[in-house]
Amino acid sequence: MEFNKKEILNDLPSELRAIINEGIWEKDTMGMSDSKVYRIRNTSLGGNGYLKIMHHNSSESLSYERDIYNWLENRLPVPKVLYYSKDDTKEILFISEIGGRNGADEELGLPPEYIAKLTAQGLKTVHSLDIKDCPYISTLDNKLAIAHERIVNGEVDEEDFEESYRGKKVEELYDILIKTKPKDEDLVFTHGDYCLPNIMIFNKEISGFIDMGRAGVADRYQDIALALRTLKHNFNDEKLEEIFLSTYGIEEVNLEKVRYYILLDELF
Secondary structure (H helix, E strand, C coil): CCCCHHHHHHCCCHHHHHHHCCCEEEECCCCCCCCEEEEEECCCCCCCEEEEEEECCCCCCHHHHHHHHHHHCCCCCCCCEEEEEECCCEEEEEEECCCCEECCCHHHCCCHHHHHHHHHHHHHHHHCCCCCCCCCECCHHHHHHHHHHHHHCCCCCHHHCCHHHCCCCHHHHHHHHHHCCCCCCCEEEECCCCCHHHEEEECCEEEEECCCCCCEEEECHHHHHHHHHHHHHHHCCHHHHHHHHHHHCCCCCCHHHHHHHHHHHCCC
């Protein structure tokens, strides 16, 4: 995808320009976030990084992602925050690159069964974090409030709905979420968008987790649901669900919560 590097640089602080100016740029089109994302190789700091630019027309914030990565340092393998700034129109976040390939990359060359096990093992690691002093809360009340804000701001694209929800209005989905909200939450630290493109793998092991701008304390099914969806989407093999659940340690899956959190994700 074409972009004007010079134009972007001219709109960045001089401190950041000095780091990334001579690097090799490419636009990242993998993610679904509200940010514009660029992979930059050979920065002046050495190594590669990702530049994220988000304008203030989004209900989400790069400062939250920055804070999550800083809190997770020495807790989980996540990108290191190299630069952050905010002005009247936008936020800018520059983070280090996690080595390896993402879990959806066919060039990994790993059997789907192995990836399903690895995905479950990685999620157990994420969910094992102590939440006693975690200040980042992403429980259902918080998520539903953000979802409502996104609806009001026109940030939800009905054209991106899964096939089973095509033709429905965003307000219809929100009403369903309110009426069928689970009565309990099994709270753990969650990734928030636990899908294969956000799991980095190197030498057949997980090397890190990325795109954690929606992380925080929430029901574990926030991640379990999206993990099951991503395995189905990428491989369409029912036995992978059994492998994932068995490896994670779930004997009887709560299908109502799985469906609920997949539906909730339509608004994000």
